[in-house]
Amino acid sequence: GAVVSQHPSWVICKSGTSVKIECRSLDFQATTMFWYRQFPKQSLMLMATSNEGSKATYEQGVEKDKFLINHASLTLSTLTVTSAHPEDSSFYICSVQRGYGYTFGSGTRLTVV
């Protein structure tokens, strides 16, 4: 599978600030990347599909103005959580599809205080 690097692995921010999370595909040119959110003891929930060079496709119920996604190159997608609130605290994970498999990044633990 692909090698996916996600940064940062954890971040604490103040309520009202914005946080950017990076997802890099290190050995595979990914036209599509996926962003998931996972709350404790819950399943992975797909937030959006990031498309290189075009707008992301958001899942129902996900605010596109709050979760800004930029996929400017074939190896980098970023997720920016804008005006973060404590309820945005979660584990955010990106993934890259390669063949039948999905390779995930190591995840970013976001805590909003």
Added chain:
Amino acid sequence: QKEVEQDPGPLSVPEGAIVSLNCTYSNSAFQYFMWYRQYSRKGPELLMYTYSSGNKEDGRFTAQVDKSSKYISLFIRDSQPSDSATYLCAMSLASGGSYIPTFGRGTSLIVHP
């Protein structure tokens, strides 16, 4: 009813035990079935995938799919403490070039020495 049901556990077993992890699903159109392992604070890693019904073995791991019952299983033989993790089942439709999976909530497995 959720599309994919998975008991969150935790499931606690002694080292060397045979572990059985299961998921049920409601969408009969699912064709690809996957098991992911997720260590704490890490992204999921693909363990096994199978297409349609049947068994697949890989070392100590055996994946089983029964489409008639909409039931999939992962068996772990000779379980080790290093197998302690959350195991997520996932399944996807065979539609075009995209196989975005739907995840179960994961079963927490604890293998104690």
